Amino acid sequence: MRIKPKPKPTNKQPTVRINAAAKQKLDRLQSQTDKSQPDLLDRAIDLLEWEMLAQQAAADFAAIADDPETLALYHSSFQPHRTKEK
Secondary structure, three states: OOOOOOOOOOOOOOOOOOOOOOOOHHHHHHHHOOHHHHHHHHHHHHHHHHHHHHHHHHHHHHHHOOOOOHHHHHHHHOOOOOOOOO
């Protein structure tokens, strides 16, 4: 008779390894905010994602600013459309 291994629980939180200094910061932030460590890590990931998007947008705008034709097109896209007055 063959014994089947126990299935792993599906509701277990994933494990993340961090260095000791980061763990100390996480512990300190948790005690200062009374938020759970998973909540703090989720927020940190969200902030990193926003930072990366902001850096990409800044790089895109810098590239546009270096090209006069593209910059003029960009600025014209924000000008209100005028209609002919009667």
